[in-house]
Amino acid sequence: GAVVSQHPSWVICKSGTSVKIECRSLDFQATTMFWYRQFPKQSLMLMATSNEGSKATYEQGVEKDKFLINHASLTLSTLTVTSAHPEDSSFYICSASEPNQETQYFGPGTRLLVL
Amino acid sequence: AQSVTQPDIHITVSEGASLELRCNYSYGATPYLFWYVQSPGQGLQLLLKYFSGDTLVQGIKGFEAEFKRSQSSFNLRKPSVHWSDAAEYFCAVSPANAGNMLTFGGGTRLMVKP
Numbered sequence: 001g002a003v004v005s006q007h008p009s010w011v012i013c014k015s016g017t018s019v020k021i022e023c024r025s026l027d028f029q030a031t032t033m034f035w036y037r038q039f040p041k042q043s044l045m046l047m048a049t050s051n052e053g054s055k056a057t058y059e060q061g062v063e064k065d066k067f068l069i070n071h072a073s074l075t076l077s078t079l080t081v082t083s084a085h086p087e088d089s090s091f092y093i094c095s096a097s098e099p100n101q102e103t104q105y106f107g108p109g110t111r112l113l114v115l
Numbered sequence: 116a117q118s119v120t121q122p123d124i125h126i127t128v129s130e131g132a133s134l135e136l137r138c139n140y141s142y143g144a145t146p147y148l149f150w151y152v153q154s155p156g157q158g159l160q161l162l163l164k165y166f167s168g169d170t171l172v173q174g175i176k177g178f179e180a181e182f183k184r185s186q187s188s189f190n191l192r193k194p195s196v197h198w199s200d201a202a203e204y205f206c207a208v209s210p211a212n213a214g215n216m217l218t219f220g221g222g223t224r225l226m227v228k229p
Contacts, residue, residue: 006158032215043205043219044159093158102147102166102215106159 003027004096006107013084014115021079021110023094029074030096034104035067038091050077084114117142119208119220127226128196136191136223138206146208148189149217150180153203162204165189166211176200201227 003026013019023033031052036044048064050056050071058064066088068080077096081088091111095104118141128134140146147166151159163174170182180191189206206220 004158034217041224043221046217049216091156095159097215102209102211103149103161103164104215104217105161106151108158109156111156 002098002103002105004030004094004105004107006094006110008110009108010111010113012113012115015085016083019081019084019112021081021092021094021112023077023079023096023107025075025096025105028096028098030077031074031099032097033071033077034095034097035069035077035079036093036095038093038109040091044093047079081112084112086114088112089114117146117208117210117218119206119218121204121206121220121223123223124221125224125226127228129228130198131195134191134193134196134200134225136204136206136225138189138191138220140187140189140206140208142187142208142210145184145211147211147215148180148182149207149209150174150178150189150191151205151207152176153205153222155202159205162191196225196227198227198229201225 005024007022033050035047047062048056048058050069056069071077093109095106097104120139149164150162153159162178163172165172165182204223207217
């Protein structure tokens with residue numbers, strides 16, 4: 001149980017294009033989903049927290065107009081990197097937690113390379 | 116603000132040897148404590164967690180961790196390491212009963228010698 005998927009697993013795009021990453025909880029309903037960014041050989045940096053049906057809460061320094069997050073259902077959250085630039089290249093990981101549960105379950109990650 | 120320190124950036128052990136990965140946290144009260152493992156290019160897998168009760172917690176893959184309140188530590192142990200245990204290990208904390216906002220340590224990269 002508690003499986004989280006991400007799609008795509010990797011994506012290469014041209015600078016200036018937008019990229020959408022999906023995060024799905026496969027066998028549970030996730031009222032809260034989290035988006036992290038991880039640079040090579042570094043720890044995870046929380047970007048934003050999204051609750052189903054409401055606006056995401058962004059961490060300080062994360063541009064909400066750059067990283068659009070939508071949590072339209074209890075099993076799906078999307079992260080759209082708008083007008084991507086090479087500095088946005090990174091490993092993006094989502095996680096999800098069940099209602100009233102204190103454990104986050106992580107997706108396999110999406111590697112984004114912007115050329 | 117809460118913080119998590121993993122003092123060892125890299126650790127190398129021989130296959131079959133015992134392992135201990137250190138984790139220290141700074142928080143005003145007893146937080147919830149977690150250990151996650153990340154294989155290269157993969158997401159994080161939960162190894163074990165501590166919320167309350169018995170301070171020695173058993174996890175998956177033969178791992179265990181012990182919460183020591185006096186030392187603000189939650190060290191991860193395994194009696195006999197397998198080559199497949201080579202990965203990055205992250206300790207994390209979250210406030211108890213206050214949502215599930217995780218704060219991660221910097222990670223410890225484990226290498227296993229044959």
